[in-house]
Amino acid sequence: MVITAIPVDSCPEAGTGTRRAGPADDREGRGDVSGPEACTAMAVRRLARRVTRLYDDALAPHGLTIGQLGLLYALRRSRGISVNALADRLDSDASTLSRLLRPLEAAGLLTVVVAPADRRQRLVLLTDAGFERRGRATPAWRAVQAEIANRLGDGRLAALRFLLDDARRHLDSPASGALP
Numbered sequence: 761m762v763i764t765a766i767p768v769d770s771c772p773e774a775g776t777g778t779r780r781a782g783p784a785d786d787r788e789g790r791g792d793v794s795g796p797e798a799c800t801a802m803a804v805r806r807l808a809r810r811v812t813r814l815y816d817d818a819l820a821p822h823g824l825t826i827g828q829l830g831l832l833y834a835l836r837r838s839r840g841i842s843v844n845a846l847a848d849r850l851d852s853d854a855s856t857l858s859r860l861l862r863p864l865e866a867a868g869l870l871t872v873v874v875a876p877a878d879r880r881q882r883l884v885l886l887t888d889a890g891f892e893r894r895g896r897a898t899p900a901w902r903a904v905q906a907e908i909a910n911r912l913g914d915g916r917l918a919a920l921r922f923l924l925d926d927a928r929r930h931l932d933s934p935a936s937g938a939l940p
Contacts, residue, residue, distance in 0.1 A: 818904045822897040831860050832894040840883025869893055
């Protein structure tokens with residue numbers, strides 16, 4: 761018999777901590793990592809939404825979301841970056857980036873111009889107003905960083921960062937098996 765630890769939040773009879781799985785769990789599908797309650801994407805999305813909410817709530821008085829602040833930090837005032845290069849830098853797709861750019865451009869926090877060297881390309885630049893807003897929002901961002909570190913503790917936070925970075929490296933590398 762194989763005994764595995766199952767996080768309780770992925771079990772129907774959720775409580776706290778973990779419980780031991782046994783043979784009955786395998787017959788019922790609860791010990792099976794292929795069941796919907798053990799979906800990796802859903803677990804990552806739940807955590808991402810919770811963390812995003814913390815940042816967005818703190819940044820709301822500055823008129824920004826964490827996605828928008830991250831975009832402002834990816835820009836420079838003196839030199840533009842192409843939309844495609846910005847999407848790559850943010851590990852984003854063009855439609856998501858467009859949704860982030862529009863309100864920031866409308867608020868005057870960035871500008872999108874045609875590239876002089878290649879008129880087919882658009883460059884994104886941080887405006888002075890964007891630079892100032894980014895600076896005013898930074899203390900709120902730092903406060904959330906500190907709050908998350910306080911809630912998780914140094915060890916958990918370091919482990920989380922390691923696992924996130926390591927998982928990304930593994931998922932970015934060529935797959936060892938073909939997906940269906």
